[in-house]
Amino acid sequence: MTAVLEISGLRKTYRGRKGVRNALDGFDMVVEAGQVHGFLGPNGSGKTTTLRTLLGLIKPNDGRMAILGREVPRHLPEVAREVGAIVESPQFFGNFTAETTLSLLADAGGVNRNRVVSVLDLVGLRDRAKERVKTYSLGMKQRLAVASALLKEPKLLILDEPANGLDPGGIREMRTLMRDLSDSGMTVLLSSHILGEIQLICDSVTIISAGKRVTSGSVSEVLAQHTSGAVKVRLEPGVDLMGAAQLLRAAGAQVALEKDYFTVGNASNPAQITKLLADQQIYVSELTPVSADLEDVFLELTGTAPVEGQNRQVDQSAMTAGKGGWGQ
Numbered sequence: 318m319t320a321v322l323e324i325s326g327l328r329k330t331y332r333g334r335k336g337v338r339n340a341l342d343g344f345d346m347v348v349e350a351g352q353v354h355g356f357l358g359p360n361g362s363g364k365t366t367t368l369r370t371l372l373g374l375i376k377p378n379d380g381r382m383a384i385l386g387r388e389v390p391r392h393l394p395e396v397a398r399e400v401g402a403i404v405e406s407p408q409f410f411g412n413f414t415a416e417t418t419l420s421l422l423a424d425a426g427g428v429n430r431n432r433v434v435s436v437l438d439l440v441g442l443r444d445r446a447k448e449r450v451k452t453y454s455l456g457m458k459q460r461l462a463v464a465s466a467l468l469k470e471p472k473l474l475i476l477d478e479p480a481n482g483l484d485p486g487g488i489r490e491m492r493t494l495m496r497d498l499s500d501s502g503m504t505v506l507l508s509s510h511i512l513g514e515i516q517l518i519c520d521s522v523t524i525i526s527a528g529k530r531v532t533s534g535s536v537s538e539v540l541a542q543h544t545s546g547a548v549k550v551r552l553e554p555g556v557d558l559m560g561a562a563q564l565l566r567a568a569g570a571q572v573a574l575e576k577d578y579f580t581v582g583n584a585s586n587p588a589q590i591t592k593l594l595a596d597q598q599i600y601v602s603e604l605t606p607v608s609a610d611l612e613d614v615f616l617e618l619t620g621t622a623p624v625e626g627q628n629r630q631v632d633q634s635a636m637t638a639g640k641g642g643w644g645q
């Protein structure tokens with residue numbers, strides 16, 4: 318596979334009256350051709366700074382970036398035609414229709430106006446194209462934004478939070494659109510906080526925390542590297558589930574009871590569960606690891622899982638919280 322986007326050792330420091338803030342602290346990312354790549358990170362972790370730096374809107378302090386094999390910002394004028402991006406919500410004139418808006422943008426970008434009909438169709442706005450933008454819902458404005466980024470038939474499409482504010486139907490449509498674009502050969506880089514969505518849409522992901530990459534790879538690889546640390550325990554039929562759960566709780570296990578099984582949340586050594594129960598003549602009929610989802614991985618790697626009784630401050634997002642083990 319060839320990389321459409323490569324970033325290595327990217328650094329960006331903001332200097333303010335209150336001191337220096339490392340928004341990007343040696344950040345690396347690789348996006349392969351034809352992928353839908355998810356870019357995930359907590360608030361303030363550096364996603365927008367990365368995307369804006371990539372597009373030449375911010376000057377980095379250090380690091381290398383290349384789009385389609387050409388180093389940027391040096392070659393940005395040549396690669397700009399191949400990149401469509403929505404990094405900040407674009408502002409459209411409310412009194413213009415979508416068709417007029419896109420036609421003007423096509424003229425400004427030297428794109429044939431025939432393309433306007435195609436992109437309107439692609440984002441599902443064809444039937445409303447002659448209505449004024451101020452009558453559009455948020456989701457329709459998002460579609461118009463995507464349409465504007467697609468005008469020049471980019472090879473790389475960069476979208477910052479495209480599903481923001483969309484209803485479930487809109488999110489699903491955006492998902493289908495992303496997949497269709499990817500199937501047509503486009504590479505899509507997508508930042509989002511909707512982790513379930515990313516898991517469904519994306520082929521690969523990069524997770525950033527406090528300006529550094531904390532993991533990357535195909536969605537399945539990233540999930541495989543992380544188990545949730547929990548196990549599901551089923552006992553022989555007729556055995557007192559509640560009694561068994563109490564036994565494990567007394568030994569420090571975090572047990573959640575379900576109808577006909579229970580899960581142990583901090584089971585770093587599952588053999589302890591079988592041993593403790595067997596010592597009381599309670600036998601386990603099933604013990605399976607509970608697989609992690611992208612949200613578990615995200616919370617673990619970025620240390621942003623909520624802690625009871627504490628209000629997390631955004632600035633703490635760089636701190637990593639270890640998961641407590643049991644029975645080691």
Ligand SMILES: Nc1ncnc2c1ncn2[C@@H]1O[C@H](COP(=O)(O)OP(=O)(O)OP(=O)(O)O)[C@@H](O)[C@H]1O
Pocket residue numbers: 331332333338339340358359360361362363364365366367
């Ligand atoms: N112009 C600026 N001046 C000073 N600090 C800034 C500036 N822009 C961003 N920052 C800081 O850089 C850090 C990274 O911000 P950035 O906007 O890249 O995060 P993000 O991952 O996009 O966050 P979110 O998910 O909330 O959009 C934050 O601490 C932010 O306060």
